[in-house]
Amino acid sequence: MEIGASTSCLYPLETERSLEKLLSMGCRLFEVFLNAKEELEPAFLRQLKERATDFGAKFVSVHPYTSAAESMLLFGNYPRRTKEGFRFYEKYFEAAAFLKAKYVVIHGQQLGHGALSDEGYWERFGELTQLGKRVGVRPAQENVYNHRSSKMEFLLGMRKYLGENCAFVLDVKQCLRSGVTAEETAEAMGESLCHLHVSDSSPGHDCLVPGKGVFPFFSFFRFLEEREYPGSAVIEVYRSNFGAEEELEKSLEFIKEWQNL
Numbered sequence: 001m002e003i004g005a006s007t008s009c010l011y012p013l014e015t016e017r018s019l020e021k022l023l024s025m026g027c028r029l030f031e032v033f034l035n036a037k038e039e040l041e042p043a044f045l046r047q048l049k050e051r052a053t054d055f056g057a058k059f060v061s062v063h064p065y066t067s068a069a070e071s072m073l074l075f076g077n078y079p080r081r082t083k084e085g086f087r088f089y090e091k092y093f094e095a096a097a098f099l100k101a102k103y104v105v106i107h108g109q110q111l112g113h114g115a116l117s118d119e120g121y122w123e124r125f126g127e128l129t130q131l132g133k134r135v136g137v138r139p140a141q142e143n144v145y146n147h148r149s150s151k152m153e154f155l156l157g158m159r160k161y162l163g164e165n166c167a168f169v170l171d172v173k174q175c176l177r178s179g180v181t182a183e184e185t186a187e188a189m190g191e192s193l194c195h196l197h198v199s200d201s202s203p204g205h206d207c208l209v210p211g212k213g214v215f216p217f218f219s220f221f222r223f224l225e226e227r228e229y230p231g232s233a234v235i236e237v238y239r240s241n242f243g244a245e246e247e248l249e250k251s252l253e254f255i256k257e258w259q260n261l
Contacts, residue, residue, distance in 0.1 A: 001221070002232040003255050004029025006197070008063065009237050009248055015039055019048060025249040028057040031197075031234045032099065035065045040091045045098050052099075059101040060232050061140070061169075061195055064092050067107040075109040075116055075124055082124075089139075090131055097135035103195055104132065105169050106139045110147050118154060122161040129165045140195055142169040143185055145177035152180060155188040162192075171197035171236065172215065173207045183223055196233035198255065199241075209242045210235060211254035 005027045007018040015035055022030065032048060034040060052058065066073060066088070073085030092104045106128070109121060116124065128139045141158065143149045149158075159166050168189040174197075175182045186193055200213030210217065235251060242248055 001224070001229065002029050002060075003252070004031070004060065004232065004234045005248070005252060006031040006033055006063065006234050006236040008033035009235060009239065010245070011035070011239055013239075016044075016047060016051070019051060021245065023051070023055045023057060025245075025252060027252055028055065029232055029234065030057065030059050031061040031063055031105070031236070032059055032101070033063040033065070034092070034095065039065075040095050042098070045095055049099055059096075059099040060234065061101050061103040061105055062092055062096040062099065063105045064089070067105070070107050071109040071113040074106075074128065075114055075121055077115045086128065086131060089128065093132045093135050093137045093139075096137040101137070103138050103140040103167065103169070105195075106141050107144045108141060108147055108149050111150070118148070118157055119161065121148060122158050125158070126162055126165050129162070129167075138167045138194075140167040140169045142171055142197070143174050143178065143189075144171070145174050150174070150178040150180075152184060152188045155185070159188070159190055159192050166192040167194045168192050169195040169197060172220075173197070173199045173201065173236075176201055176206045182220055186224065186227070186229075193229060194231045196231060197236040198233050199235065199237045200251075207237055207241050209237050209247055209251035211251050212242070212247070217255065 005022050007015050010018040010021060076082060096104050132138050141149050148154050170185055170189060170193055172182050175185045200208040200210045200215045202213040
């Protein structure tokens with residue numbers, strides 16, 4: 001399993017500067033968090049791709065800055081806005097395809113928002129999947145606290161309903177916030193699990209850089225290995241979760257060491 005980092009770890013540092021710093025730390029696999037419409041433009045994406053290529057690095061996923069609005073943009077009950085939202089997300093798919101990333105991370109709909117049934121949501125996600133397939137990119141549903149995807153029965157149902165058109169991102173800190181284990185979430189996602197967001201934790205702190213908490217990386221990685229997990233993992237924490245940038249660099253080294261045990 002390849003290990004990398006999300007450019008969001010250094011937010012609000014500009015995306016290209018975050019990439020540069022992570023490259024200097026030895027990171028060679030990235031989820032890129034695009035933070036403005038300007039960052040979807042070809043000239044900006046070309047800058048990112050060329051810099052990564054210089055270091056022999058690659059991108060695995062793109063994270064939209066509009067995640068918080070997906071309840072309305074993608075999964076709402078106003079058809080005209082949904083069409084507009086799909087057209088906008090087509091730009092994320094195109095950006096991912098240009099960067100040769102496989103996935104666009106989807107947060108989806110918050111609990112209590114909108115009028116879609118679960119099946120209506122899954123059908124909408126399937127339409128989004130077909131849109132991404134045009135350029136060889138897949139939307140991947142992340143388990144997010146206080147969203148539909150935080151519920152294990154929702155993940156199980158989505159996987160059954162969509163079959164091969166289902167893809168999931170497992171985020172360790174979101175598992176903790178939702179009151180379920182990473183293993184339980186992985187089991188619910190099954191063979192549709194394709195991408196990981198990893199972080200550490202300790203009592204009273206649900207998001208720390210790997211190596212600063214007590215999350216059982218060894219047993220979790222072995223759990224995934226036994227189930228032949230085919231994807232990669234990126235560290236995704238917030239800038240407020242660590243002090244000096246060297247802590248993030250050490251966490252990259254730490255997670256790679258655990259993986260190899």
